Amino acid sequence: MIRDFGRSRTKALKDIKPAVPMRQRAGMPQWKGKREALPTLEYTKRGFRLKDGRLLLAAGSWLGLCGWRQPPKPPSSVRVYRDAVGHWWGSFVVPAVTEQPPAPGV
Secondary structure (H helix, E strand, O other): OHHHHHHHHHHHHHHHOOOOOHHHOOOOOOOOOOOOOOOEEEEEHHHEEEEOOEEEEOOOOEEEOOOOOOOOOOOOEEEEEEOOOOOEEEEEEOOOOOOOOOOOOO
16 A cells, blocks of 8 residues: 555656646545545565465465466466455456467468
8 A cells, every 4th residue: 555655646746847737647645544445455476375276465364266267477466455345355467468460361
């Protein structure tokens, strides 16, 4: 959360310096209140591990994965969040697998 806050604040300050028009600026980030925001955790490569169909987080907690399929490449980060109903979800960032298009026929 602090990393995201720092990134958005840097972007907002960078937009002010070159005098970007107000309608195109990224506004300054604001903290959400405790009861306004749902819990969200973001982990980078060193903060999580996938093992035996379960997600191991840096805090030592295990999360079982439902509806999981092995990604083509190892994920670079994961965001774990809880929805309004109380279910926990994980969103993985995986590098894109690019394939060369077939050569055009002559």
